[in-house]
Amino acid sequence: MASTSSSSSSKPPPPASSSSNPPPAVGNADGIAQTCWVKFRDEAIFALYTPLIVSLASGKLKVETFRHCIAQDVYFLELFATAFEFAEAYVLDNEAKDGIKELRKITRKKIQCVAREWRSDLIRDDATPNPATTKCTNFFLAITSGKIDGIKPSEKTKLAAYILGAITSCIRLNAYIGKEVRELFCEHETNHRYKKWIESYSSDSFQDFCLQTEKLLDKLSVALTVEELGIIERLYSQGIKQEIEFFLAQPVIEKAIVPLSGEHNLEERRLMIFSNFDLTCTCVDSGSTLADLTIETAPESDQIPIENQFARMTLSALRDNWKVIANKYRDGLEQCIEKLLLATEKAEKLNYEGLRKALEQVSDFEKEANLRVIESGVLKGLKLEDIREAGELLELQDGCMNFFQTIKKKNADVHVISYCWCGYYLIRSVFLTGGIDDLKVHANELEFEESLSTGGIMMKVQSPIDKVEAFDKILLESSGEGNDKKKAVSVYIGDAVGDLLCLLKADVGIVLAPIESLISVASHFGVKFVPLFTGVVKKQRECVEVEGADSSSTWKGLSGILYTASSWAEIHAFVFGS
Template sequence: MATSDDPVGVAKSLWVRSHKESVNSLYTPFVISLACGNLKMDTFRHYIAQDVHFLKCFAQAYKLAEECSDDDAAAKVSINKLRQSVVQELEMHGSFCREWGFDVSKETPPNFATKNYTDFLLATAAGKIDAIENILNPFEKSKYTICAMVPCMRLYAFIGKSLQSIVDNNGDCHPYKKWIDSYSCEAFQEAALQIENLLDRLSVTLTGEELDIMQKLYHQAMKLEMEFFLAQPVDQKTVVPLSKEHHRVTIFSDFDLTCTLVDSCTVLADIAMATSPSPGQLHPESQITQMPLTKLTNTWEALVKQYAEEYEHLMETMLVNHKVEKFYYEGLREALELLSTFEKKANLRVTESEILKGLNLEDIKHAGERLVLQDGCMDFFQGVTKHPNLNANIHVVSYCWCGDLIRSAFESGGIHNMQLHANEFIYEGLLSTGKIMKRVESPVDKLQVLNNVLKEHDQCDQTSMTIYIGDSIGDLLCLVEADIGIVIGSSSSLRKIGGHFGVTFIPLWFGLVMKQREHVEGTGFSWNRRSGIVYTVSSWVEIHSMILGC
């Protein structure tokens, strides 16, 4: 949690911590359908009616906050300006109502999600919620009220800007352009920044306990905002969540740097160095012994250096031919076959070096349990396994030298039913011999695993959706072979090689909006393998939102 003197600012810190809720809101059926322009008008009318109820409460909360800020003239002026901006929003909504010829705010009562947020906001303004029920100081009521209102402003500004990119590509024919323009315009963006600046200023003298209250209020407001968008009755087929249309899903995922923050090779090398025998330490003759630390360190550094140098040269070789305009699968396959040969030679050097000799299985499992995964990764896999209406097969496909490390990482999160395709250490007792059962060493090996699974599934059920999630060049063949290929992170080499052979990288949210726009009533959503399109995400939260929903 940011402190009151954090140079980033309390408002910015709270927004970053609410990444999951902001992404979930963007991936709701309502926002996706609104963005693509095919949201039914009845649904939009209902939303406007709910938002009118919401905004009237917002104006009332601003008024209460203004009344409580008499001792802070600058805050009083800022709050008054913000209240006037809400009045302008209500006037804009009124213009929509006049176009339709009726008062939707009277004909449509507030739904449960609208009422939950308005009740929360007014209770905060009155100091009558659990976190602040004993606070009677008017100024404190004012700052907590502002904190409960900031998420709404920032989220609408965020959604407005996101939707504006769609409108820019669609020109003036977007049916909801007027609404989108109002929330993406500089005036609204400035209003969102203004209330955040006000929150930062009001937070300067707060104690740690008071900042914790701020965090709880902000997070609760974000959750209620997300539920507000989820509650809009979208009476049409939507591309999200995927699990609604596809009850059978086969999910493939890479492990290193897709699921993890660090490469498993580094983790295993660290275990070897941490447990390497000290000089003069004796072992029974029958025991497999590890390499001394100095030799181990030098050997590992030499292997890493050689790998990096040869990899750089290989990238140049893969790009020697001219860049193609259209997706060229055969050329991509040939280039990645070169990478496959390279990876197998590198693995051979590792086993011959014996740096992995003598590692204890218990140390490996313990490291797996402590392995830090990407934010939202474990939540996603837990959600997939527990989803009541989703029959999902999970396959982890990895170059990792030691499958036990991966199994331990997932089992620590309660995931026991995923199918692992990786290399395995060969042990004598609990100690590794330094040799590896080589099962998945290259991009071609990964593709073979995927094709074998798909062949088996196609014989049983041709309706299953296939999704592959990866982060590196080694995943490219699988990414384009799956129905939906998703890249997490921003590997420049992946984009360079993929782009060279005509692979198109599209942000997932934008791609879903385009897919929703293509939809014709009465038909399903088509996803084509080997289309050359790969979707990109910044985090697992986006993948979770797309497949499982909020």
């Protein structure tokens, strides 16, 4: 059945009134620095997944690369010091002027520290800025001189805020990367090759430096208009992008495991992306969307069927029926999962066959629940055009559409495997709004007569077993297309119990914000959960240590490990890069 957020795999939709509300937006009360970081944090994730940072975090980055990076980093620090000098000259408030002066002093001390720690054995005196560093230099010089769109050079006091907006993004990004990498290297080893660098950017002193910069940005921005705050947001985003370009420009010598799509030998391998739909791609489940649609278009009183039309339930009858269906499903699924967990012993290692057998009980339950929906007639009389329109308005998770649009640009194979009751018209309508017209959808389908739903459903994918059988069939057919014998490297993205078998069989199984029932069932059968970035760094270490290893082949299905991701942006960064 179509899934909802409160179930482990799927659930009939409740009425519209039960849909969860989106989280409130961050307001100006939080300050422009925090507002910008929340707004552009997904962009920062792309920096974390660059070959340079992943290789550095693994401890396997070549010294030659690190030497070059440190030399370029000195140019960055000099640039920040110069920018602070301009900002100090522009600002009129004495307290703010003193604050900027302190930031400039800290930056100068940082340059001296880098020189003391690294110059003797890593930094070449004859190093020159690379194109990415030069581009960043030009970006900051354009801000300090007021030569960017939306800024008037005569408004000197505002230039200080704009300069701080761009610098703050870079400092916050480095503080973020330092903390993320520090957590990993503390877990794995204390004798890390680049321990000093990691400690420098993850230290309390650098985090405090970042907070000082953000507080000054907030202070200088208090009197700015909405339009002027928009300029700061734009410069903040551009600052992060400049930093990412800097990371990407570093000459990483060793084989990098990211982005996943970039490491495939296209003569021998092909990337295949699989995804669940409900609540993996969407903010609300498609079943709830169809339920809401039946209620929104329901007649107020009994309808007499005319020729070529199906009688519709009244509004009150639909609400009552959906409530009964949803309650039976929710309670029944909870009992089903409790029963299968009690009936089997907890495994220390992956017990895939035991999990598959246990999920047969869930499959039987799902089929009974779907039959209940058909027999109730709640979907009868829905108009095809209304379903298409509902699909066009269905909200996707942040970053999801961009990910699928990138897949299209990369010409990678992509398949959506879903319990959705109306795959062709609903799911396709969702992605058509983003220009994606070649999506391969494997789902159930509503039955229609002259553009009206009969209330029946052509069942194709009802259960975890159906999903994994569809997954296996797609991979088998893909390996035999014409003369193309390329080995598939499969990525499956899901979030619920119904996705577990596919997640485990894929070379890379990524769980997007896993729900409690998925974790409990998977853990019971020996599945381990690892944060995606942690897994990537570990794989990078393994790839470098095994001479001649193909980085893409380090990912193998049925390993018993699933990778958790916080957002579609993180998945995008891992698979395709920036």
